Amino acid sequence: xxxxxxxxxxxxxxxxxxQVAKETGLPQNTISWIELDKGIPNIQQCVILxxxxxxxxDELIGxxxxxxxxxx
Numbered sequence: 838x839x840x841x842x843x844x845x846x847x848x849x850x851x852x853x854x855x856q857v858a859k860e861t862g863l864p865q866n867t868i869s870w871i872e873l874d875k876g877i878p879n880i881q882q883c884v885i886l887x888x889x890x891x892x893x894x895d896e897l898i899g900x901x902x903x904x905x906x907x908x909x
Contacts, residue, residue: 847890861885862885
């Protein structure tokens with residue numbers, strides 16, 4: 838689900854899971870678990886990873902905002 842996007846962010850920055858774990862304080866097995874889509878990362882993990890990569894949470898998970906509110 839989100840794992841592919843999160844893995845892409847890591848690879849684009851030329852980092853290993855171990856390096857990300859060391860820099861973020863997240864366990865390496867948690868990073869692997871997220872990247873393999875074995876579960877959905879919690880909001881705290883998303884904030885930590887997005888801040889680490891210098892991107893928004895939307896960018897981290899590959900979400901594009903769509904404005905569905907119709908103006909009256």
